[in-house]
Amino acid sequence: MDAEVFLTYSSVVPEDVRDQTVVVIDVLRACSTIVTALDRGARAVLPVSDMAEAGRIAANLDPDVYRLGGERDGEKIDGYHLGNSPREYTQDAVDQRDLILNTTNGTRAFTRATEAKHLVAGCFLNAERVVDFVRTVDDEVTIVCAGSRNRLALEDTLCAGLLLDRLWAHEKPTLLTDSAHTAYTLYRTDRNDLSSALRTTNHAERLKQKGFGDDLEYCFRTDALSVLPYYSDNRLQRYQRPQ
Numbered sequence: 001m002d003a004e005v006f007l008t009y010s011s012v013v014p015e016d017v018r019d020q021t022v023v024v025i026d027v028l029r030a031c032s033t034i035v036t037a038l039d040r041g042a043r044a045v046l047p048v049s050d051m052a053e054a055g056r057i058a059a060n061l062d063p064d065v066y067r068l069g070g071e072r073d074g075e076k077i078d079g080y081h082l083g084n085s086p087r088e089y090t091q092d093a094v095d096q097r098d099l100i101l102n103t104t105n106g107t108r109a110f111t112r113a114t115e116a117k118h119l120v121a122g123c124f125l126n127a128e129r130v131v132d133f134v135r136t137v138d139d140e141v142t143i144v145c146a147g148s149r150n151r152l153a154l155e156d157t158l159c160a161g162l163l164l165d166r167l168w169a170h171e172k173p174t175l176l177t178d179s180a181h182t183a184y185t186l187y188r189t190d191r192n193d194l195s196s197a198l199r200t201t202n203h204a205e206r207l208k209q210k211g212f213g214d215d216l217e218y219c220f221r222t223d224a225l226s227v228l229p230y231y232s233d234n235r236l237q238r239y240q241r242p243q
């Protein structure tokens with residue numbers, strides 16, 4: 001399976017993703033939050049790129065039915081119902097509701113990839129579900145790591161490497177792009193002590209300092225949930241296999 005990897009979303013232009021099968025990865029924490037919200041019964045997650053868009057969408061929804069979630073600098077946005085800690089997204093908080101999610105990098109990455117043929121959210125929590133989906137629908141994949149403030153985020157790169165390692169379990173392409181090679185090789189180097197590599201990334205350290213250390217334990221659980229968030233009509237919903 002051929003693969004391209006973008007190590008941050010910020011350089012992605014529509015031609016990079018048009019008609020491709022695209023996986024957006026933001027391990028800490030947007031994609032982990034999206035997977036969790038859908039697992040706990042949210043009807044849909046609407047990823048937005050800024051406050052204005054979030055406000056516009058909210059103004060058109062029944063206030064009983066939507067929840068606004070998101071962060072700036074890791075902290076809940078003033079006036080929002082929820083922050084961006086996946087552990088806040090309990091069944092009580094989101095069941096049968098639409099979630100408008102506004103984060104610094106992760107939700108913006110989705111807004112760059114809307115021209116994709118298939119667009120899904122990936123993280124450690126749902127890694128196998130993503131791999132299974134990609135194998136079923138295509139023989140090539142484009143992975144867009146959200147990264148952090150235009151820079152590589154190691155936890156996203158390692159997650160991309162894990163997906164490639166599984167996708168290439170039977171046959172690794174002979175020619176790799178440099179960024180796919182980087183993600184794959186980093187994962188293969190760190191996989192025997194993945195837990196230490198993940199817990200010391202820059203963003204993991206920032207979250208620990210802010211008191212979100214428990215989010216790391218939560219987000220780094222590989223294959224804990226089998227939810228596949230699938231993007232269509234400006235929203236991510238649980239993917240249902242066509243009958």
Ligand code: MLT
Pocket residue numbers: 026028029030031071074084103104105106107146
């Ligand atoms: C983001 O989208 O930048 C992240 O999800 C930030 C965070 O950890 O809340």
